[in-house]
Amino acid sequence: MQLRELQWFTTLAETEHITEASIRLNISQPTLSRALARIERKLGVQLFDRHQNRLRLNRYGKLYQAHALRALNELDRAEQRIATLVDPDRGSVSLGFAHSFGGWLIPDLLMRYRGVASSTSFELHGGACDSVVDSVRQGKIDIGFVAPEPAADDLVWIPLGHEALCLRVPAGHAFEGHDHIAMTDVSDEPMVALKAGHGLRQATDRLCREAGFRPRIALEATELPTLHALVAAGLGVAVVPAAPSGHPSATGTVPLSDPTAFRCYGAVIRRHGPSSQAARRFLKFVAGVSAIPARADRAPSEGTPRRVLRPAVPGAWPVSA
Incomplete structure (x- = not known):
C-alpha cells in the first residue's frame, strides 16, 4: 500500500x-x-x-x-x-518545565539560544514537577526543568542554580511591609499552596517542617497565578518564588529570613541523554550557560543564593555539538 x-x-x-x-x-x-x-x-x-x-x-x-x-x-x-x-540547527526539542519556570527560566534560555541556533524549534510542556519527571522517564520530552532535584536513580540531574523564596501575604495583613519574616512566625497562619507533586509544594512543606510545624493548608491550586490570586483574595498566605520589584507578583511579598528559604533547580534527562542531536546541542548550551540575571532584588541572607543559572559540567552522558 x-x-x-x-x-x-x-x-x-x-x-x-x-x-x-x-x-x-x-x-x-x-x-x-x-x-x-x-x-x-x-x-x-x-x-x-x-x-x-x-x-x-x-x-x-x-x-x-x-x-x-x-x-x-x-x-x-x-x-x-x-x-x-x-543539521542539528533545524531539529526540534521538547521541553517540560514546572509552571513557575515558564515565566522566566524557559524564556531566558530560549532567547539566548536563538543567537546560537535560530532554526531550532521547541515544543513546550508546563506541568507539575512529578509529571515532568515522568515524561522525561517515558521519553515523551527530551529535557525537564524542575525543582527540587527529583529522587530518581534512573535519571541524570544537572544543577543550574538556586531560586529565593518569600512569603506572599494579602493586603492589610499584619506581616505586610516587614523587612523579613521567619517561617516560625507563620505556624498559626492559614496557608494556600500548590497541590502535592509540584516542586513549590515540596519546598513549602520542607520549610514548614524545618520550622517545626505542619502547615494549615486552607486551599490547594495547580498553577502559580491561581496561588497568587487566592492570597490576594485573603484566603491565606503562601510561599512563592521571589520576584523583582515592580513585577505584579512582587506586591505583598515579604522576604523569608530562614537560611534555607530557597530551592535548587535544574535540568533532568534520561541516563543516556536525549536521543536527538538538536536536544543534545541545546542541553550542552544549557549546561554551560551562566549569568542569567537574578530576579530577586534583595540580597539573600547568608547561605541563601539568589536566582542565578551557573555552569554545570555533567559527566554521566555524552553531548555532541
Missing part, C-alpha cells in the same frame, strides 16, 4: 465525506474513491458504513485509523530525527 493512500485514508476518516476530503487533499473524488476501494479490497472488509452521501467510520475503520495515524506519526518522527542528524 502506498504511503499516499494511507494519508488519503486518514483525511477521509477525519472528514467522513468524500467531497470534503477530496477538496482538502486536492484530488478528484473518483481518485479518492478508487483508493479507498483498493484499501478495503486488500483488507477484506469495509472501513466505512455508507449512509446516502455520508460515510461513517465503522469499528474496522476506527481500528485501521488508529494504526494508520501511529504509522504516519512514526514516519514523521523518523524524518525529523534524520533531519536533525544532518
Whole structure:
C-alpha cells in the first residue's frame, strides 16, 4: 500500500465525506474513491458504513485509523530525527518545565539560544514537577526543568542554580511591609499552596517542617497565578518564588529570613541523554550557560543564593555539538 493512500485514508476518516476530503487533499473524488476501494479490497472488509452521501467510520475503520495515524506519526518522527542528524540547527526539542519556570527560566534560555541556533524549534510542556519527571522517564520530552532535584536513580540531574523564596501575604495583613519574616512566625497562619507533586509544594512543606510545624493548608491550586490570586483574595498566605520589584507578583511579598528559604533547580534527562542531536546541542548550551540575571532584588541572607543559572559540567552522558 502506498504511503499516499494511507494519508488519503486518514483525511477521509477525519472528514467522513468524500467531497470534503477530496477538496482538502486536492484530488478528484473518483481518485479518492478508487483508493479507498483498493484499501478495503486488500483488507477484506469495509472501513466505512455508507449512509446516502455520508460515510461513517465503522469499528474496522476506527481500528485501521488508529494504526494508520501511529504509522504516519512514526514516519514523521523518523524524518525529523534524520533531519536533525544532518543539521542539528533545524531539529526540534521538547521541553517540560514546572509552571513557575515558564515565566522566566524557559524564556531566558530560549532567547539566548536563538543567537546560537535560530532554526531550532521547541515544543513546550508546563506541568507539575512529578509529571515532568515522568515524561522525561517515558521519553515523551527530551529535557525537564524542575525543582527540587527529583529522587530518581534512573535519571541524570544537572544543577543550574538556586531560586529565593518569600512569603506572599494579602493586603492589610499584619506581616505586610516587614523587612523579613521567619517561617516560625507563620505556624498559626492559614496557608494556600500548590497541590502535592509540584516542586513549590515540596519546598513549602520542607520549610514548614524545618520550622517545626505542619502547615494549615486552607486551599490547594495547580498553577502559580491561581496561588497568587487566592492570597490576594485573603484566603491565606503562601510561599512563592521571589520576584523583582515592580513585577505584579512582587506586591505583598515579604522576604523569608530562614537560611534555607530557597530551592535548587535544574535540568533532568534520561541516563543516556536525549536521543536527538538538536536536544543534545541545546542541553550542552544549557549546561554551560551562566549569568542569567537574578530576579530577586534583595540580597539573600547568608547561605541563601539568589536566582542565578551557573555552569554545570555533567559527566554521566555524552553531548555532541
